[in-house]
Amino acid sequence: MNSLKIKEIIKIKKENQYVKTIFFKYDENIKPGQFFMIWIPNVDEIPMSVSYIKRNIAAITFRDVGDATNKLFNFKIGDKIGIRGPYGNGFKLNREKIIFIGGGTGIATLAPAIENAYKKKFNIKIIIGFKNKNELFFDKRFGKLINNLYISTNDGSIGYHGNVTDLAKEIIKDEDCLIITCGPEIMMKKLFELFNTYQFQASLERYMKCAVGICGQCCVGHGLRVCLEGPVFDATMLKNIKDFGKYKRNESGNIKYF
Amino acid sequence: MVFGGNLIDISAKIGSIKIKNPTILASGIMDQDAESIKRVFENGAGSIVTKSIGLKPKKGYLNPTFVELEHGILNAMGLPNPGINDFKQEIVKIKKYGIPVIGSIFGSTSKEFIDLALKMQKFGVDALELNMSCPHAKGYGLEIGSDPDLVYNIISNLKNTVKIPIFVKISSNLTDIIKLAKAIEDSKADGIVAINSIKAMKIDLTIRKPILSNKIGGYSGKAIKPIGIRCVYEISENVEIPIIGVGGITNGKDAIEYIMAGASAVQIGTGMYYRGIDIFNKICIEIKDWMENNNYKKLSDLIGVAHI
Ligand SMILES: Cc1cc2nc3c(=O)[nH]c(=O)nc-3n(C[C@H](O)[C@H](O)[C@H](O)COP(=O)(O)OP(=O)(O)OC[C@H]3O[C@@H](n4cnc5c(N)ncnc54)[C@H](O)[C@@H]3O)c2cc1C
Ligand SMILES: Cc1cc2nc3c(=O)[nH]c(=O)nc-3n(C[C@H](O)[C@H](O)[C@H](O)COP(=O)(O)O)c2cc1C
Ligand code: FES
Numbered sequence: 339m340n341s342l343k344i345k346e347i348i349k350i351k352k353e354n355q356y357v358k359t360i361f362f363k364y365d366e367n368i369k370p371g372q373f374f375m376i377w378i379p380n381v382d383e384i385p386m387s388v389s390y391i392k393r394n395i396a397a398i399t400f401r402d403v404g405d406a407t408n409k410l411f412n413f414k415i416g417d418k419i420g421i422r423g424p425y426g427n428g429f430k431l432n433r434e435k436i437i438f439i440g441g442g443t444g445i446a447t448l449a450p451a452i453e454n455a456y457k458k459k460f461n462i463k464i465i466i467g468f469k470n471k472n473e474l475f476f477d478k479r480f481g482k483l484i485n486n487l488y489i490s491t492n493d494g495s496i497g498y499h500g501n502v503t504d505l506a507k508e509i510i511k512d513e514d515c516l517i518i519t520c521g522p523e524i525m526m527k528k529l530f531e532l533f534n535t536y537q538f539q540a541s542l543e544r545y546m547k548c549a550v551g552i553c554g555q556c557c558v559g560h561g562l563r564v565c566l567e568g569p570v571f572d573a574t575m576l577k578n579i580k581d582f583g584k585y586k587r588n589e590s591g592n593i594k595y596f
Numbered sequence: 597m598v599f600g601g602n603l604i605d606i607s608a609k610i611g612s613i614k615i616k617n618p619t620i621l622a623s624g625i626m627d628q629d630a631e632s633i634k635r636v637f638e639n640g641a642g643s644i645v646t647k648s649i650g651l652k653p654k655k656g657y658l659n660p661t662f663v664e665l666e667h668g669i670l671n672a673m674g675l676p677n678p679g680i681n682d683f684k685q686e687i688v689k690i691k692k693y694g695i696p697v698i699g700s701i702f703g704s705t706s707k708e709f710i711d712l713a714l715k716m717q718k719f720g721v722d723a724l725e726l727n728m729s730c731p732h733a734k735g736y737g738l739e740i741g742s743d744p745d746l747v748y749n750i751i752s753n754l755k756n757t758v759k760i761p762i763f764v765k766i767s768s769n770l771t772d773i774i775k776l777a778k779a780i781e782d783s784k785a786d787g788i789v790a791i792n793s794i795k796a797m798k799i800d801l802t803i804r805k806p807i808l809s810n811k812i813g814g815y816s817g818k819a820i821k822p823i824g825i826r827c828v829y830e831i832s833e834n835v836e837i838p839i840i841g842v843g844g845i846t847n848g849k850d851a852i853e854y855i856m857a858g859a860s861a862v863q864i865g866t867g868m869y870y871r872g873i874d875i876f877n878k879i880c881i882e883i884k885d886w887m888e889n890n891n892y893k894k895l896s897d898l899i900g901v902a903h904i
Contacts, residue, residue: 339664344802375659379803383659418802422664548662552869553673554626554647561626561635590653591628591678 340550342377342422347415348395353475357401357443358411359389362419364396369428370450371541371570374398375549377420382406385546385565387447387520388424399446399475425549426569429539433516435461437509439529441502441521442468445476447541448520456483464488465509467502467521471495503528510536524596527583530576538573542582545589555591558582604884606895608642608861610838611761611786613723615642615696615861618851618883618895619876622842622865623648623700623725623765624673626873630689633697640876643696645863646683648727650702650736651711653679657732658809663798668817668844669866670798672732672810675702680715687719698763702727704735706750713758723760726751729767729792731814738767738792744779751783761786763840768820768827769795777831787838789863790827794820817866820844825857832858832900846870848882855895856902 345362352358368391376398377383384406390397402411410419429451436455440448445466455462463486468474470493480487489497490505498505503525510517516537519526526540544556544564551566558564559579562571576582585595608618623645626632633644656676663670677683680701690697699721701712713724728747730737740746747764754762764780766773768791780788793814798807806812824843831839841854842863851862867875883895892898 339666341664341666342800342807344800377660377807379805382809383661420660420800420803420807547656547659547673547676548671550662550664550869551873552625552866553662553671554624554628554632555676557626557629557632559631561629561632563626587628587678589655590676591647592653592682 340422340425342420344418344420347413347417347419350413350415353399355472357399357473357475359397359399360410360413361390361395361397362421363394365394368396368424368450370454371428371447372424372426373569374421374423375425375546376410377422378406378409379418379420381409383420385543385549387541389446389449391450399443399449401443423549425565427567429518429541429570430572431455431458431460433537435512435515437463437465437515437517439502439506439517439519439521440464440466441525444519444521444541448518449476449479451518452480452483462486463509465490465502465506467491467505467525469493501525503532507532523583530573530583536573538576539570540576541569542571543569544586555587555589604887604893606880606883606887608895610763610840610860613643613696613761617642617876617880618855618861619879620698620840620861620863621645621876622863623727625865625868628678630686630693633686633690633695634693636873636876637693637695639874640880642861642876643698643722644690645698645700645725646687646721647677648675648700648702648730649677649680649683649712649716650675651680651708653677653682660807660809663807663813665798667819668815669869670796670808670813670815671793672808672813674810675730675733675736680712684715684719687716687721691720696722698723698725700725700727700765702730702733702736704740706753709750709754710757713754713762717758717760721760723763723786724758725763725765725789726754727765727792729765731767731769731793731795732810732812738769741766741776742770744776747776748779748783751780751785755784763787763789765789765792767792767794768823773827773830774834777835781835781837785837787840787860788831788835789840789842790831791820791824791843794823816843817869818844818846821850821853825853828854828859829857829902833903845879846875848879848886851879851883852886852898855898856900858900858903860896860899
């Protein structure tokens with residue numbers, strides 16, 4: 339059982355104008371790629387990937403996009419959130435050569451997996467994409483680890499001028515590696531089509547309510563629960579998820595095309 | 597050669613509906629789309645009840661809609677559903693897959709129930725389940741299902757309009773469950789489903805507030821089984837129509853207990869949280885094992901034995 343725990347915010351880091359990380363004490367096991375349901379009392383409860391996994395500390399990194407994330411964005415040290423989890427399967431670092439490709443806040447989801455792969459001395463490359471240089475985050479965090487960090491911006495204000503999929507096309511020549519991605523689903527779908535002969539893992543997002551696999555809200559493909567059997571799916575599974583890159587269900591369960 | 601287990605008959609009959617085993621997926625659990633329903637069916641469920649469907653798309657309550665507790669779970673989803681028109685494509689697919697399906701509907705007036713029932717019948721469901729018991733939906737569910745006269749009227753009108761069997765899902769949150777059960781039988785309904793989740797609340801001590809956004813929710817899972825058993829037993833003492841037992845079933849013995857109390861079949865919801873999606877297969881095996889050890893060959897011989 340994953341009962342709700344109340345956590346005090348012990349540190350806040352502003353990553354850029356739109357993105358913050360909040361840290362709290364946490365000493366149980368978490369796998370990179372797993373997520374928590376974060377309760378913001380009086381506002382909402384929302385899924386958030388774990389973006390830091392340290393000995394006694396965990397964190398979430400989020401973009402201010404709506405009511406709940408805005409409230410979180412304005413929280414101060416000492417304010418309290420509820421957490422339940424960690425939920426989901428997490429990434430499988432089952433290759434020694436890994437290319438991580440992230441877009442937007444999806445990069446937060448990849449970060450603990452990248453640090454894990456680095457600790458294991460795997461051969462890694464990181465490709466991350468942003469709208470412009472003001473949206474950059476975690477570039478220093480990754481830059482400290484490796485030299486193979488590639489950045490794209492849509493307006494060319496820093497790094498490669500273009501989107502992350504085009505940059506990936508230029509960089510990835512090597513068939514014998516695992517691609518791990520998290521970001522906008524259209525981006526991940528494009529990558530999946532481009533690199534269809536590669537080992538591949540993508541972390542999906544769907545509207546979540548129970549997060550334990552019973553309400554059916556987050557189901558994709560042939561009844562796979564993103565909260566339980568996901569959020570990370572590999573190439574074999576993605577091939578059978580016809581919704582991937584096509585549509586999502588909203589809170590009511592109606593299909594909405596991307 | 598035929599081995600012992602194969603001689604054991606666990607098929608079930610609820611009025612005119614026959615199913616290969618007595619385990620049915622309860623409404624609101626992994627039943628929002630045809631593919632999920634197919635997956636549950638492939639994991640052994642004898643039949644499936646859909647999510648409760650209304651006339652229009654409904655978002656349900658804001659999160660938190662779900663709390664994990666020590667002996668059960670608490671939810672206040674708020675009847676989220678895509679609306680009957682969008683749900684057509686799911687029913688059509690489910691029937692194409694050949695899955696016996698019971699369409700759950702909720703309305704606030706007799707007319708709404710009739711509109712929904714006619715559409716469900718046209719889409720091809722095998723039977724209907726009227727949700728008259730959701731503990732946390734304003735204007736729906738229990739707010740209708742606690743008035744025996746209103747229940748009688750709604751069902752009688754429906755029975756004059758649709759041909760497929762009608763099961764009525766009721767709550768344990770009633771002062772007189774027998775009165776309601778009798779009204780349902782008088783209205784010519786084909787069966788009673790008991791029970792829905794039970795009105796409950798969880799307050800967090802640090803935040804000092806109820807956790808659910810709706811504050812009040814429905815309690816389900818292990819803790820509520822004795823309440824469900826009592827309800828089924830009391831109903832079965834007082835009416836002749838078939839009963840489907842629901843509430844806190846997680847293993848074969850729980851299912852047998854409901855059947856002994858008078859249920860012809862059982863539904864399983866929260867059990868999936870405890871034992872996974874293949875809980876249906878597991879429970880069927882456990883029922884057969886128990887029957888073999890206790891020299892029963894037909895599950896139907898066990899219905900209501902606790903009353904004799
Ligand atoms: C497994 C998972 C991990 C995630 N990890 C991160 C992360 O690390 N960083 C980050 O910034 N964002 C992450 N998200 C997205 C994040 O949950 C949404 O941005 C957040 O819920 C927005 O809430 P809001 O009230 O601020 O905005 P709203 O205006 O309410 O919603 C904005 C968008 O968020 C989506 N959303 C709202 N509630 C939910 C919900 N309960 N479940 C899923 N989506 C929802 C809406 O569909 C909408 O598209 C993750 C989502 C999932 C499913
Ligand atoms: C998440 C969740 C959603 C539910 N949604 C519905 C619903 O839409 N309609 C309904 O009649 N019952 C609904 N129920 C109640 C169940 O069908 C069932 O009656 C109740 O949970 C007791 O059985 P259980 O202990 O096996 O879960 C829901 C229960 C849960 C846990
Ligand atoms: S969020 Fe309920 S099944 Fe995934």
